[in-house]
Amino acid sequence: MNEIANGFIKAFWMIVSFDPELYEIIIRSLVVSLSAVMISSLFCVPLGIWLGLKRFKGKQLISRLLYASMSTPSVVIGLLILLMLSRRGPFGFLGLLYTPSAMIIAQTVLVTPLVLGLIYHTVKQRGRQIQQEGLLLGADSFQVMILIIREFKMDFLVHLIAGFSRAISEVGAVMIVGGNIKGSTRVMTTTIALMNSMGEYDMSIALGVVLLLISLLVNIVVYKEAEPWK
Amino acid sequence: MEITVKNLLKKYNDKTVLKILDLHFTKGQITGLLGDNGSGKSTLLHIISGLDLDYEGEVLYEGACFKEENRQLIGMVSQKPYLFKRSVYDNIEYPLKVRGVPKQIRQEKVHKLMKNMNIEAISRQRAETLSGGEAQKVALARALAARPALLLLDETTSNIHEDAVLTIEEQLKVYHQETNCTIIFVTHNRMQAERFCDQCICLN
Ligand SMILES: Nc1ncnc2c1ncn2[C@@H]1O[C@H](COP(=O)(O)OP(=O)(O)OP(=O)(O)O)[C@@H](O)[C@H]1O
Ligand SMILES: [Mg+2]
Numbered sequence: 001m002n003e004i005a006n007g008f009i010k011a012f013w014m015i016v017s018f019d020p021e022l023y024e025i026i027i028r029s030l031v032v033s034l035s036a037v038m039i040s041s042l043f044c045v046p047l048g049i050w051l052g053l054k055r056f057k058g059k060q061l062i063s064r065l066l067y068a069s070m071s072t073p074s075v076v077i078g079l080l081i082l083l084m085l086s087r088r089g090p091f092g093f094l095g096l097l098y099t100p101s102a103m104i105i106a107q108t109v110l111v112t113p114l115v116l117g118l119i120y121h122t123v124k125q126r127g128r129q130i131q132q133e134g135l136l137l138g139a140d141s142f143q144v145m146i147l148i149i150r151e152f153k154m155d156f157l158v159h160l161i162a163g164f165s166r167a168i169s170e171v172g173a174v175m176i177v178g179g180n181i182k183g184s185t186r187v188m189t190t191t192i193a194l195m196n197s198m199g200e201y202d203m204s205i206a207l208g209v210v211l212l213l214i215s216l217l218v219n220i221v222v223y224k225e226a227e228p229w230k
Numbered sequence: 231m232e233i234t235v236k237n238l239l240k241k242y243n244d245k246t247v248l249k250i251l252d253l254h255f256t257k258g259q260i261t262g263l264l265g266d267n268g269s270g271k272s273t274l275l276h277i278i279s280g281l282d283l284d285y286e287g288e289v290l291y292e293g294a295c296f297k298e299e300n301r302q303l304i305g306m307v308s309q310k311p312y313l314f315k316r317s318v319y320d321n322i323e324y325p326l327k328v329r330g331v332p333k334q335i336r337q338e339k340v341h342k343l344m345k346n347m348n349i350e351a352i353s354r355q356r357a358e359t360l361s362g363g364e365a366q367k368v369a370l371a372r373a374l375a376a377r378p379a380l381l382l383l384d385e386t387t388s389n390i391h392e393d394a395v396l397t398i399e400e401q402l403k404v405y406h407q408e409t410n411c412t413i414i415f416v417t418h419n420r421m422q423a424e425r426f427c428d429q430c431i432c433l434n
Binding site: 037132133134135136138139140143147148150151169 | 279280281301302304305306308311312314315316325328329369372373376
């Protein structure tokens with residue numbers, strides 16, 4: 001009991017005294033996960049809109065596959081990217097394994113089906129009406145795309161945040177392709193996992209608290225923003 | 231714009247919802263379209279507007295098939311119009327914006343339209359917060375902004391107060407005289423059809 005209380009006190013101290021190692025890890029986590037979500041959104045948004053509006057044969061099948069892949073286990077993605085980037089893999093020559101770039105790639109692949117699936121679902125449900133209204137008013141296909149992004153901006157933001165939450169809280173993918181190397185590829189979740197196995201709880205608790213705060217904050221901001229529109 | 235419909239057959243999953251042998255909308259005429267609920271009035275307007283190209287038969291615009299360029303000439307207010315999540319002003323401005331009309335001219339046109347429809351007071355209000363009748367007026371103003379040569383109106387005055395309906399009919403008449411456009415006007419109100427339209431068609 002005493003040990004836990006001590007852990008919390010030390011953790012609190014690390015946070016308020018801006019412990020360099022702690023903050024380095026926090027910032028790396030944020031950079032990796034935010035980059036992944038932003039890269040993913042660059043093609044998920046146009047592709048999701050296109051898929052949602054388009055009528056084609058086999059759309060049902062694509063939907064099923066997409067929805068099913070939204071919850072692919074992160075370790076599976078990690079393993080896949082590891083095989084791609086490992087020295088004997090097809091992209092081994094890039095020398096990216098065990099670098100933050102590899103972690104960004106893995107998380108991008110991880111969140112893409114989730115973000116794509118959510119955007120696709122929203123557009124499939126309510127996008128056609130907006131598309132039709134845009135066409136009636138003389139918009140071309142690019143202008144229709146912009147119109148849909150503007151109409152759904154809050155929904156899309158919530159989808160991206162869902163992707164970010166998934167990325168920032170996963171351990172498997174970043175652990176496998178990053179290797180949890182001190183000072184280079186350690187992020188919040190992998191550090192917590194490691195420190196716990198070593199019995200050092202202060203850092204874990206501090207990171208755990210920060211991780212919780214980040215998810216809470218993000219969700220509060222989003223729902224506060226999203227509410228008045230509904 | 232002159233519209234000819236020939237041997238039109240529209241089905242939804244093998245259920246025939248619309249069958250028209252021969253129908254003609256003369257250029258510059260206001261045609262009232264009446265008929266029971268579910269008789270296919272909205273379906274016909276959708277097809278003529280070019281939004282629904284999945285049908286059998288022919289719909290000819292000035293004697294030719296539907297072309298993408300026709301979209302710039304057709305305006306429609308659907309039965310449940312979708313207003314964009316922006317202000318009333320920005321909604322009405324949209325068709326002018328996508329056509330690259332300069333800002334100064336856009337402003338003048340939007341203000342004139344809002345004045346005609348008597349919706350200046352709600353110019354800055356967000357479209358999601360409008361009442362049913364207000365939304366219909368905004369949708370109509372927006373459809374008129376690009377000055378279409380073919381105007382399709384699907385029960386556009388159904389939620390509007392009777393005095394305001396008369397004003398809107400007057401405005402439409404003015405617009406019609408200015409542009410000599412073709413109007414297809416769906417309504418359930420026989421009296422309105424008789425006073426506003428040059429001819430009436432009943433679907434069954
Ligand atoms: N997407 C669809 N799938 C299946 N049936 C449809 C679809 N859209 C319309 N219908 C059917 O087509 C018929 C014609 O509908 P439409 O909306 O054209 O009627 P309407 O004449 O405009 O009726 P109202 O006066 O009530 O507006 C209706 O029976 C309707 O149920
Ligand atoms: Mg109808």
